[in-house]
Amino acid sequence: MNNYVSDAVVRRLPRYRRYLKKLKAQDIQRISSKELGEIMDVTASQIRQDLNHFGGFGQQGYGYGVAELEGKLEEIMGLDRTYNIAFVGCGKLGQAIINYLIGNEPIYKIVGLCDNRPDMIGTEIAGIKVQSKEEFRQRMRQGIDILVITAPAVIAEEVAADLSGTEIKGVWNFGHTEISAKGVKVINVHLSDSLHALCYYINHPD
Amino acid sequence: MNNYVSDAVVRRLPRYRRYLKKLKAQDIQRISSKELGEIMDVTASQIRQDLNHFGGFGQQGYGYGVAELEGKLEEIMGLDRTYNIAFVGCGKLGQAIINYLIGNEPIYKIVGLCDNRPDMIGTEIAGIKVQSKEEFRQRMRQGIDILVITAPAVIAEEVAADLSGTEIKGVWNFGHTEISAKGVKVINVHLSDSLHALCYYINHPD
DNA sequence: TAGATTGTTAATCGATTAACAATC
DNA sequence: TAGATTGTTAATCGATTAACAATC
Numbered sequence: 001m002n003n004y005v006s007d008a009v010v011r012r013l014p015r016y017r018r019y020l021k022k023l024k025a026q027d028i029q030r031i032s033s034k035e036l037g038e039i040m041d042v043t044a045s046q047i048r049q050d051l052n053h054f055g056g057f058g059q060q061g062y063g064y065g066v067a068e069l070e071g072k073l074e075e076i077m078g079l080d081r082t083y084n085i086a087f088v089g090c091g092k093l094g095q096a097i098i099n100y101l102i103g104n105e106p107i108y109k110i111v112g113l114c115d116n117r118p119d120m121i122g123t124e125i126a127g128i129k130v131q132s133k134e135e136f137r138q139r140m141r142q143g144i145d146i147l148v149i150t151a152p153a154v155i156a157e158e159v160a161a162d163l164s165g166t167e168i169k170g171v172w173n174f175g176h177t178e179i180s181a182k183g184v185k186v187i188n189v190h191l192s193d194s195l196h197a198l199c200y201y202i203n204h205p206d
Numbered sequence: 207m208n209n210y211v212s213d214a215v216v217r218r219l220p221r222y223r224r225y226l227k228k229l230k231a232q233d234i235q236r237i238s239s240k241e242l243g244e245i246m247d248v249t250a251s252q253i254r255q256d257l258n259h260f261g262g263f264g265q266q267g268y269g270y271g272v273a274e275l276e277g278k279l280e281e282i283m284g285l286d287r288t289y290n291i292a293f294v295g296c297g298k299l300g301q302a303i304i305n306y307l308i309g310n311e312p313i314y315k316i317v318g319l320c321d322n323r324p325d326m327i328g329t330e331i332a333g334i335k336v337q338s339k340e341e342f343r344q345r346m347r348q349g350i351d352i353l354v355i356t357a358p359a360v361i362a363e364e365v366a367a368d369l370s371g372t373e374i375k376g377v378w379n380f381g382h383t384e385i386s387a388k389g390v391k392v393i394n395v396h397l398s399d400s401l402h403a404l405c406y407y408i409n410h411p412d
Numbered sequence: 413t414a415g416a417t418t419g420t421t422a423a424t425c426g427a428t429t430a431a432c433a434a435t436c
Numbered sequence: 437t438a439g440a441t442t443g444t445t446a447a448t449c450g451a452t453t454a455a456c457a458a459t460c
Binding site for chain 1: 211216217219220221223224282283284285289297298299301302303305306310311314351352375376378382391393395396397398399400401402403404405406407408409410411
Binding site: 006009043045049060062 | 450
């Protein structure tokens with residue numbers, strides 16, 4: 001319905017979906033915003049406001065259909081389609097994510113792998129051949145929707161420079177530097193930042 | 207100075223520190239909030255407000271000393287001490303983080319590893335023996351500050367139940383479920399949520 | 413119909429930005 | 437001293453919460 005959706009709302013959508021999935025697995029058919037809010041530790045108001053950015057999925061006097069709402073959330077996030085995904089960096093982190101996607105997220109089709117270490121080039125992971133930087137620069141140009149960067153920061157920056165002119169629409173960057181490219185949405189993960197925030201909280205209890 | 211610091215501020219501290227580290231590596235001595243704001247793409251006002259939660263680290267007419275401010279931020283986050291850290295789950299993700307910490311974050315001392323897979327128990331990673339769930343339950347009770355959970359959700363929930371009575375002050379949870387324990391700060395990472403948010407943005411450009 | 417719960421508007425709260433006096 | 441830039445207060449903006457009429 002409403003056009004602009006803030007980042008705060010977008011970041012909450014996957015969480016709503018996770019909880020609805022769990023409820024569905026427990027064969028729960030319907031839930032009110034009040035009940036869901038209690039389970040998720042958020043206000044019922046926030047849930048209703050957030051959802052109404054996208055449409056009225058509930059019914060007065062009844063609440064929300066669990067399966068239906070979960071489906072709507074998937075549509076909203078675009079999880080009802082597939083994505084061609086490629087990895088730059090096939091070390092342990094890259095392989096961990098590859099394995100996770102293969103086992104749990106079938107909408108992501110792994111179509112390309114890159115790693116410039118001589119002992120990695122030419123090997124196969126999940127049935128896909130690992131390409132050198134030079135080979136992959138060609139591969140990158142077409143048929144990839146999402147690029148996952150699980151490689152050192154320097155490489156992340158090089159890759160970012162090659163992004164324009166490709167069909168890549170999103171980058172999920174685990175490198176320890178922030179990259180950006182016009183026309184491409186980048187999410188910079190920065191795992192160590194969250195560990196450092198944890199340290200802050202450990203040293204400042206309450 | 208000010209007592210309550212919002213989560214929004216805490217989450218920005220590691221980012222400030224990263225940029226200051228980079229400036230220091232470039233031998234830059236001083237920087238104004240205006241200049242830093244331009245580099246980081248935030249307002250000068252926000253930088254000054256954020257820092258003044260913790261004290262006046264700058265000097266009028268001059269700006270901030272890069273090295274000094276970086277040092278202050280490390281103190282604030284508690285990065286000027288060491289942490290005993292242990293891992294539950296020594297698969298690829300766990301090993302990736304272990305390697306990263308060893309190579310880049312010397313303040314985290316790896317003191318314990320747990321994995322219940324028969325072929326992992328008894329093996330050594332980074333000179334530390336991998337313990338079974340039973341052995342590790344004992345190990346957990348003392349001498350660990352931070353627990354990293356890089357294991358399936360079920361295991362994360364079991365571990366959370368064993369947390370009380372230990373000395374563990376923080377949990378960095380990569381399991382795909384949200385855990386909590388009283389007296390312990392938990393950061394639930396949820397990598398797949400950020401991938402799903404990326405999908406949302408890919409499907410809703412601008 | 414009566415009860416429940418939504419969708420949505422209005423009120424509140426908090427975070428961000430702007431402004432400026434203090435001061436190096 | 438004059439210029440620059442902070443620390444801090446005040447203004448604005450946006451996000452969250454509360455309230456309630458609409459409606460199933």
